[in-house]
Amino acid sequence: MLNNEIVNYIKSELVKGEGKQQITDSLIKAGWQNNDVQEAFNSLSAPASPIATSPQSTSEIVTEKNYPITKLWIFKAPIIIIVISIVALLFGYYFPYLLIALPIYLIANPLIRANFHYSTEEKFFDVRQGVFSKKQRHLPYGVIQNVLVKQDWFDRIFGLASFSVENASQGGGKGFFGGSKSFRLGGTYQQQGESVGSSGNKVNIPGLKKKDAEAIKLVLLQKMKENPIEDSQSGL
Amino acid sequence: MQIAQSKTREQFPLSTKKVLKKTITGTLVWMILLLIILGVLVAVSSSGTDTGGWLGIATLGIFGLMFFILLVVYLYQRWYYAVYFYDLTLDYIVIKKGPITPQEITIPYERIQDVYVDQDLLDRIFGLYDVHLSSATISSGMAAHIDGVEKPAADGLRAMLLQTVSERISKKRVPVPPQPQQ
Structure with missing residues (x-):
């Protein structure tokens, strides 16, 4: 019984x-x-917990091939620039330097996207990135402090989301203040976390489909649960 | 409006006074600014000889604008209140907020660095509490708090968090397995 x-x-x-x-x-x-x-x-x-029903079993390695950065992400910054330019033109202003940035984004973003790889290895979350200067990061699941899924205005309209994990390493401020800021309803500035891959204490994967971001979240949370570290960093 | 419900929110509900408080904080600057403008207009018109109808129209416009701002902020805050999601699950704390640009943070209990409850001036007036819990990252400090609960819920949340966190991080405390009934 x-x-x-x-x-x-x-x-x-x-x-x-x-x-x-x-x-x-x-x-x-x-x-x-x-x-x-x-x-x-x-x-x-046996029972179906939300994690157990995640599309990827955790023994499988999840990479950018399973949940890629969408092609739409390449055009995210250009689309925003074009919209801003059009709105500005309506009011009789124009910002030439924004238009100069346009081709730079269109060249750089596909390269960044093509050179960005992540995979959920057994013990570490591996991130490889970099067009010219390469960077590899191996983040132990046990030290992940928090997991974030965010959508900004653009993401919300196009059904995208960005996923990020953070640990408590030094340079925590770098990833945080390095990103672009945008205006949010209610009058406060919000950090967008649009950096790709690892920067500072953060690994950020932007431009995912919303459901892919959720799926990666479940995989990572499961991995964190499976790989606890003995020495807790909690102060309580 | 559909309210984002979770077990934790059912047990420790957000206070509806939060909407009111947020509406006040969100519109206060506008109100003061518009009242100053109105005051200046009145002062200008009383010093001048022209007592045309423009002052009345301006006053009407300013009050109309005030009402409009109030309404928009109130509706936004209602919406914010409705989608505010927090849940203390078995392994993680999940907090999700933001109706237009949602942001969801998931923190394992083991990573909680501290739990504290605070009130600002308006919170004191309305009897609201903010329960903060953060891990060692800056963004968790920004995102991981449950704002606008009343005292019993704040105390309950705090007790529950402290209880779970201390259970989870103490490796020494081994619970006795249950005994079979004879």
Whole structure:
């Protein structure tokens, strides 16, 4: 018979990162039957938690081939520039330097996109990037401090999202203040985090489809759960 | 309006007074500015000899504008309130806000650096509390807070967070496995 007490206990122990064998041992020591314990474990692996139903099983490696930066992202900055220019023209202004930036974006963005690779390896989140100066980053899942999924105005209109993870490394400010700022309703400035790949303490993947961003989030969260670090950085 | 519901929000609801407070903070500067303009206009018109109808129209315009700003900010804040999502799940804290440009942050309990509750002046007036929880990153400090809950919810959230965090980070505390019933 399936016993909820055991199931709850196993759940709470699994969360702490205890192994299956340890949990089984301590339960049997407490006087439970082995098959009761096994049954409880089986019931746990069966149900559909949101993470279990993620399209990619976590043993599979997820890369930019599974969830690519969309081609639309290449045109994101140019489209914004064109819109700003048109609006400005309506009011009788024009910004020539914006139009100079246009071809630069159109050349640079495809190169950046083509040279950006990420993959969810077993222990590390690997990011390789760089057109001229190359950069490789291996981020251990255990040190990820938080996971962000963001959409700005453009993303919202075109159904995109940017995904980022952060750790607590030095240079935390660099990625944060380096990005462009834009005006938001309510009068505050919001950081856009539009840098591609790793910068400062952050790895940012912009221009994903919204559902792809959600899928990567689930994969990463699952990886973080599977790879806890022993020494907690929490101050509490 | 459909409210983004989660177990945590059901248990520790956002106060509807938050909408009111945010509307006030969002419009206060505009109100003061427009009142100053109105004051200047009145002063100018009383010193001049021309007492035409333009002052009345200007006053009407300024009050109309005030009302319009108030309405827009209020509706935006209602919307913001409706989509404000926070959930303390088994492993992570998920906070999502922003109706137009949504931003969702997920923090593992182990990474919480501190939990604190604060009130600003208007919070004191309305009896609201902000529950902050942050990891070691700057963006979490910006995004990871639950604003505008009343005292019982603030205390409840704080207690629940502290409880979960301390449970999760203490490796020494091994719970006793349940005993089979005889």
